[in-house]
Amino acid sequence: MHRRLTVAAAFLMLAACNAPEQQSEAAVNDGALAAGANTADVVANAASTPEPVADRRIPSAFLGRWGLVPADCTSTMGDNKGLMTVTPDRLTFYESRAAIARLEALSPTELRASLAFTGEGQEWTQETPLILEENGRVLVRVAEGERLRYTRCDA
The missing domain is CATH 2.40.128 (Lipocalin)
Structure with a gap:
């Protein structure tokens, strides 16, 4: 029984490592700004208003x-x-x-x-x-x- 729990826990940890990371739009924009993009570029790439x-x-x-x-x-x-x-x-x-x-x-x-x-x-x-x-x-x-x-x- 202990061995089954250990194997199950290992699979869950492996799945968590391979799961794609989801970020909010704000987090993506903050990351873009931190990477050197200017505010105007980030705003231009966001959904535009007519x-x-x-x-x-x-x-x-x-x-x-x-x-x-x-x-x-x-x-x-x-x-x-x-x-x-x-x-x-x-x-x-x-x-x-x-x-x-x-x-x-x-x-x-x-x-x-x-x-x-x-x-x-x-x-x-x-x-x-x-x-x-x-x-x-x-x-x-x-x-x-x-x-x-x-x-x-x-x-």
Whole structure:
């Protein structure tokens, strides 16, 4: 019986040595500061809070003409139904326009917009993430659960 207890205790001690150590976020941040990281770096790596964008103006990196397919950028016949034009205060589509009701920056390449749409005699609002990818060549817009990938049109 004594031998069984000794073996069981040895297994428990071995398991405790191999168990991953869990640390709170505060302990991790304190450790990062002790290791020489500055406070700004630690804060930047923590979960970020969306920042309202001044004057609800879309940053210049997002501006321009964007097409769902290459022909959206080159059509001269008015059939470019996948073209989206982004200006500082609105998004314009084939049959609708969206004014910026609220705009938050999640990062330099990601915005969260509340858009007030008008088009074809209707009005509606939509929460829309806008995400720049591939060094600003692709703009992803999520609409009604669908990820729409737009490619920047040549100037």
